Each structure stands twice: as structure tokens, then as C-alpha cells.
């Protein structure tokens with residue numbers, strides 16, 4: 100947490116600013132006095148009709164932590180294959196190996212994309228993929244070594260917990276062995292995907308074939324123990340309810356109390372098109388903002404919260420900066436996972452556009468690297 104998190108409390112001024120309705124007064128007191136919110140508090144915040152009052156509380160917490168700074172980075176996503184064994188109900192990206200739309204990149208394809216993003220000033224590549232038996236631990240070790248040899252300064256943020264758990268099963272190795280090998284090959288940190296919703300009654304319906312909540316969390320626990328930083332996510336707006344979302348973030352909070360290894364939480368807005376859940380409407384704008392705000396309030400120990408414009412769209416992501424979010428993620432460049440599921444956002448945003456959205460929201464844009472160090476450049480590049 101930043102020093103702002105421990106700044107003296109001016110409770111009277113903060114309470115005045117929150118203008119909480121009478122039936123949220125007890126929660127406003129807790130927020131102002133930095134007391135931890137409970138499961139029941141979280142459910143109440145989801146159900147309270149005054150979304151703006153909930154948003155004001157989250158915005159106070161955001162401001163305490165980050166002032167008017169909003170982070171972004173110059174990054175690129177690379178998804179080496181869409182062949183995937185899991186067939187999750189919410190996913191439009193994964194394909195059977197025989198599917199005409201299945202694709203497999205070579206190491207050179209990955210290097211070519213990485214070279215293009217380095218030329219554009221990227222500090223990070225974010226690499227995740229389907230679970231493909233030929234894209235095994237050795238394939239990825241070679242990919243990481245090849246990337247590090249060519250682009251030593253590029254941060255390699257790769258593999259969800261689900262992929263790590265898959266390599267473990269494929270090779271009959273422990274989480275620790277797989278992670279140590281990947282770190283030795285060049286892995287710098289892990290993204291937060293694959294968390295979906297932890298509660299088994301939801302998880303078994305939307306992604307029965309992938310690792311369960313305990314294993315997802317255990318992989319991050321092990322990674323943090325080995326010195327890796329990681330992110331965490333939650334996929335919302337499908338069949339889950341308020342209690343499932345609260346339970347999910349409280350499990351993340353409990354792990355963070357132990358390890359302090361999570362840097363950012365990213366709520367992922369479900370896109371239903373071309374999935375087995377295409378009959379669902381997907382989240383509303385109000386739910387998008389509510390999830391950002393309630394997550395900010397409950398996750399008192401995870402410093403950053405991303406409004407991921409790829410899934411929210413530019414406009415909701417920008418408004419999210421007044422509901423508790425302090426990071427817009429990055430330029431991204433090529434995104435297949437939600438664009439296959441009907442996302443209408445562009446696949447890339449230029450730095451100028453990201454900084455415009457942040458400034459126009461009344462905040463100061465700050466370019467960061469993956470570990471939230473400030474990046475200083477002569478002149479920002481698009």
C-alpha cells in the first residue's frame with residue numbers, strides 16, 4: 100500500500116463527502132475509519148439501490164491509495180494457441196484441434212509479435228493460451244528463453260494458474276517445480292486469469308474441466324512464495340449471484356493477507372456471444388460499476404484495481420475511474436479472448452487515447468511497468 104493508505108483520518112470531512120444514506124451510515128463509518136468490511140457488508144453494498152453512494156465510498160478509498168494518479172502501460176497480449184481441452188461454457192476462444200478455426204503459433208510467430216511491440220515501446224507482453232498437449236512445459240520454457248535472449252528488458256507476464264496446473268498434470272510435477280522451471284527460463288510475473296468464480300456451485304457449471312478454486316489459489320500462493328508478483332481476476336455477469344462475487348473477492352483477500360503477492364484485481368465483464376451461455380444478457384452498466392466499487396471496498400489489501408477497457412469498453416472503463424478503479428491496463432494491441440465473444444471495443448488503444456480518457460476523467464495519467472514502477476520517457480509513444 101502507498102503511504103496515502105496510512106495518512107491521518109479526517110473522519111468528519113470524509114463522512115461529509117460520502118453523503119451516505121442513513122441505511123449505509125454504519126458502512127460509511129467503517130470505510131472512513133479503515134475498518135475491514137465483512138461478507139454481509141459486501142452483500143449489502145451489492146443490494147443497496149444508491150449506486151452513487153457506494154461509488155463515492157469506493158472513490159474515497161481509491162483517492163486515499165492513489166491520489167489523482169491513474170496508471171496504464173504499453174503492453175501487448177499474445178495468445179499462442181486457441182486449442183483448448185477445457186471447453187468452458189463462457190468461452191468463445193477455445194477450439195478443438197480439428198476445428199478449422201484452430202490456430203497454433205510457432206516460437207518465431209511469438210518472437211515476431213514481441214519484436215513489433217518492443218518497437219512500439221512496450222514494456223510487457225502478456226502471454227496466455229488454451230490448454231494444448233503439444234504446448235507443454237518444454238515448449239514454453241523454450242519460448243521464454245527465446246524471448247529473454249532477444250528482448251532482455253521486456254517483462255514476461257505469462258500463464259494463468261489454470262495453465263500452470265495443466266503443465267503440472269501433463270508432466271506429473273508439483274506447482275513449485277513447474278514454477279521454478281518457468282522462472283529459470285525467464286518468467287517475470289503471472290496474470291490473473293482463470294479465476295472465474297470460485298464457488299463450486301457456479302464453477303462446476305461454467306468451467307467444470309479446469310482447476311478448482313483451491314488449486315487456483317495454491318498456484319498463486321506458491322508463486323508468491325517464490326517471489327513472483329501476480330494479478331487476480333473475477334468473471335462476473337453470467338450465472339453468479341451477489342454472494343458468489345463477495346465470496347470470491349474475500350478468498351482473494353484472505354490469500355493476500357498471507358502472501359501480499361497480488362498487485363492488481365481485474366473484474367472481467369462477461370461477453371456472451373458465441374459461447375454456450377449466449378442466451379444470457381451479460382452484465383449491465385450498473386453492475387459493471389457496482390463490481391468495481393464493491394471490489395475496491397472489500398479488497399483493502401490489494402493496491403490496484405483495473406478498469407479493463409477491452410471488456411468494459413472505453414466509456415464504462417473511464418467512468419470506472421470514479422468508482423474505485425485506478426488503472427486502465429494497457430495498449431493491448433491484439434486481443435482474441437473477448438473479441439471472439441462479441442466485444443465491441445477496439446483491439447488496441449494508442450497511448451494518446453488512454454491518456455485522453457484519464458485526463459478527461461480529471462486524473463493524471465502515469466505510465467507504469469508491470470510492477471507499477473513509473474516509466475519515464477522523453478516523449479510518450481503511441
Ligand code: V47
Pocket residue numbers: 189190191259289290291292293294295330331332334365367368369370371374407410428436437440
Ligand atoms: O481467463 C474468457 C476471461 C480471461 C470470456 O492479469 C472472458 O493483468 C469475458 O485474465 N467474456 C483472460 N471474459 C483475460 C485476463 C486478463 C486480462 C487483462 C489483464 C489481466 C492481468 C488479465 O478472460 C480468462 C477468462 O477469465 N474470459 N472468456 C468472455 N466470454
